[in-house]
Amino acid sequence: MPLRCVSQDVRAITLALVAKRQRRNQTELDLGLTNRPAPGFIGFGTLVSFRRSIGLAGLIALTVILVLGLQAARAPAAVLAGPLLAGLVFALGGLAWRPGPSLLLLSQAVIGCAIGSVMAPALADAALWSRGGAIMVAGLAPLLLGMLMSGFAARMTRMSSATAVWGLTPGGASAMIGLAAAAGADIQKVALFQYLRLLLAALTALAVAQALVGPTPASTPKDWTPALELCGVVIMAIAVGISAWSAQVLRRPSLAILLPIGFSGVLTALQAPSLQTPPTLAAAAYAVVGWRIGLSFTRATVLENARALPMMTSLVLALVAGCALIGLGLGWAFDMDPLTAHLATNPGGVDTVMIIAFGGEGDVPFVLAAHLLRFLAILLLARSVAQWIEARGAVRASARRAPKA
16 A cells, blocks of 8 residues: 555656646747747648637637727727737637747747838947947846836745746847746746736837727728838848847847848948838738737636636736836936836837837837837846845745754
């Protein structure tokens, strides 16, 4: 009997470890944190069932309906809001599909080309960088707030310091989850934290843009098939391929959107032909980014973390609200329009924020400069600061466990 009990215990522990490893591998695969290829062509996966095919068709149909409806209502950033809401509906309805890492990186690179072709001259303007103080506040203050909140969360809850730090740091979601895995944090909770941050920050930015900008002015219908120079399209395709490949090899997904902007700046400085992005291709890339956010909230993820979800949502809402307050202070101190200040300090992903900035009336170069600075700060400082917070958490934990004299 004792040997049988031990055997059952070992079998249960083994199954639990295998299940945990499978969940971790799937999280890394979804977010592009592994070099293993996603199943199928550029992340679409093998459609093994007719039901999934119907689900994808329904997702696309609902996306088109929502985008057209939001555009008819002249809502800003309709090409992002429509796919995001459609993805959220289908994820909670049971659709088990998400854009694979390769497809996501290619889409972000296309968005980077669309941004860079318009913003490269503005980013090279000395007048922008003369506002260096405002850019530093907008870029670094949200990062500092996230670090402070992670320390508070680790102290006031049963969450480990590593999980709190990597879950609440407002940086690239993929980078945070990858660093969390290396630090031994609860990768499932960190992933849910980051998904919540992306979703709530995007919804908040959309709501703020709608409130501040209101319905966008009626204009002539957009030309979805403009005349483009073949040379510009070819250069764009090369930039997309190089950027997506570099981001995957270097395991830095944010590079997929930042490298094309750098390429655009170099081409502008050399007075070479500029990148030209077909509008239909850009719209498809926006849809992939929106789906990626909405489809992250599967029923399984929500049910598995149901007990911790209210606490995690409250912490993320506090982070988003704190960044919004920083934005208000930034606008007041530097005499800046509210939408620009909010988007510059918004803790969401740079891709979603830039799409919303293009759809509104904000200062897009300033917003991009602030998020670029935050990205560089995360690369240089986040790991060291997080390790310091983790060490302090470990010291406090050992002090609480130590017997009192």
